Amino acid sequence: MTQLVLAPMEGLVDWRVRQLLSAAGGFDQCVTEFIRVSQTLFPAHVFYRYCPELHQGCKTASGQPVLVQLMGHDPDLLGENAAFAVELGAPGIDINFGCPSKTVNKREAGASLLKCPENLFNIVRAVRAAVPGHIPVSAKIRLGYADKTLFLENARAVEEGGAQHLTVHARTKMEGYKPPAHWEYLARIREAISITMTANGEIWTVEDYIRCRDISGCTSFMLGRGAIACPDLAARIKAHEAGEDLQKQCWADVLDILLAYIDLLAQDGATENHQAGRIKQWVSMMRKGHGPASPCFDEIKRIREIGELREKLQRDRENPEYQRPEEPIAA
Structure with a gap:
């Protein structure tokens, strides 16, 4: 069965947008905007600001679970914050290794960590060790930083660190959001790892989804800008999978x-x-x-x-x- 995840778009997909888009139908899960961990263990109010759904079982008003996403470069500090987020009710922790922001990457976070697979392994391992075993740990990466040389090594590092799930944005940091997305690399990653995987990047229409599905072989997809552009995109993808033809919103x-x-x-x-x-x-x-x-x-x-x-x-x-x-x- 196809799973659709609402992407954690920093500065855009806040709790309000999560509420509205999840209510439009089709989404199975959401992820918060990243919480930038750099120097301290955050107090509860910081987590509640990024994820007020923590007050309601960490689910949207429509019932979709919301994962808390963390970003940083210090494994131990990320582990401490992950453990506290779980104490507050987070049903899962996602780690951001894909943000292409220049500001973020200058501070050794986001996609800059893709330069060395050991970075990913150490961070995932620390977070995995810090949270209870029943809490899933996942990560989001890109195909690389300047090029795609390490795309398989980075994916394997996430798996070997103990993550249960991997999301891959099918472009490098330097490619940013410029089309095309390289979905063919997703198929190679999926074959190289044993954990479940979500495809992300350049899915604007139902037709894009079909092509990404056929090329990548994935059954889980993260929708970002496409869902912002068409709030009913997830619902129409799910309708297509059910053999129905749901008319686009007017x-x-x-x-x-x-x-x-x-x-x-x-x-x-x-x-x-x-x-x-x-x-x-x-x-x-x-x-x-x-x-x-x-x-x-x-x-x-x-x-x-x-x-x-x-x-x-x-x-x-x-x-x-x-x-x-x-x-x-x-x-």
């Missing part, structure tokens, strides 16, 4: 999600500038999945007041044109 349905996001931001005390900025960020990313997102973004990008922005989205929501199925976006 723009009015997407606007309902954006309006709900504004409500969640307001309830959490976010400033108007922050609320408006997050909505613009999401609409901008939706331009790859929904045709009306482009003119919408052009109209809202200079709006600063959240009330004015909400009124604009609400007017569009009532537009009969946006309540009909969209024409496909040209490739």
